[in-house]
Amino acid sequence: MDTFAFPPLTLLLDGAYNALLSLSTLLEPLADTAASAMAVILVTLLVRCALIPVGVSQAKAEQMRARLAPKMRDLQKRLGKDRERLQRETMALYRDEQASPLAGCLPLLVQAAVVGTLYTLFLRPQIAGHANELLTHELFGAPLGTSLLHALGSGGLDLPTGLVWGAVLLIIIVIADITRRAFRPQVPAEGPLASPGMLSLMNGLHYLTAVFATFVPLAAALYLVVTVTWTLVQRALLRRRYPLPV
Template structure:
């Protein structure tokens, strides 16, 4: 953890001539982008895996119809199909799970007031008039919604709202194209899974949960969340173009 802190602090020193008192905030944004760039190959691997699994859905649907009365034979046939096509059922999930440790370390770094028993100096810096260690309720108490610090949060909320709306529309369109929103099941026959219709209705709105995170975490952590969420939205728009047939998850940090 202290290694991450030192790297961000050194980066802030390099950026200080350009960003002055907001150099630490700029360092958090840049450092988050660098980490996301390093794990981008994992995201590409996840996208390839999801596209491969999506391409098999029509054939899996046919197997479901063929073995509707024999669940054990259906399971065996699906496994044989995956093995024949050399597609892992987890190929779209595992790379994403491998990203979690790096993201957890970054978030914890920017949300912790102490590191190794010492004060987290990153949180003593500011973004314009808003302390990186402060929270939204602190900004509201010190000047209100349109106060110096409150305006900084309004800007971040606007960015997150725009990204969440973009994700919402993409997720709705992708799920509709894949048939996941149909109660009768789409090409993949997913409508037969109990509770999937309810999940399909809720999933597009998950992108807006970032607004709640932004409101309760320190500003340093909020900068990480905004940067990572925006990166995810752009990345998934590139990796999952419209009509690719791969069912996306909401883009989050």
């Protein structure tokens, strides 16, 4: 079943296609053949700018969770076997603190929607019944509509494509490593989360973006490059503004 055959989604995708194509046309005098890639980067920056207030809320939520962590651990020790009462007491704790356990989830939902849209725009040969012109666009010779895995599987990994993808993955991995070192997870000194295996797993999650990037078209991978870089810088600035309790 084609989800985008549903009329409202077809109109939404066609609107996104026309907007991105128009932006690419405007950028051609500056970026030439890389205009579409530049348009994707610009859209990413606009999305991230729009999410700055939510990023502030996310930083406050992280500070709040760190502040409530001792109380949460106390509840788990006292009520660990009574799951229903533990859930009630946890929700009451968040309510008393005027906080939400789901705070900070909106950026993830918005970014998932943007990546999904870019993935679809640079994957479908047709958009709303007309040919998808975006599939003909490139970045330094690397097709924006081709994923790394597809290029490897189809024998289309030439030198320009390999260099572009190498740069994309290198940036994502370096940013992930800096993030892992700068923002170590807050875990209790004892318990299953403190085990070496669990800590290794949590550290490894930082690199999942690089793995995910190999499955999506280059255009969506560019979005990931910009957004992980933005996230690192924004998080560092907000951590200074909203430091975690010692």
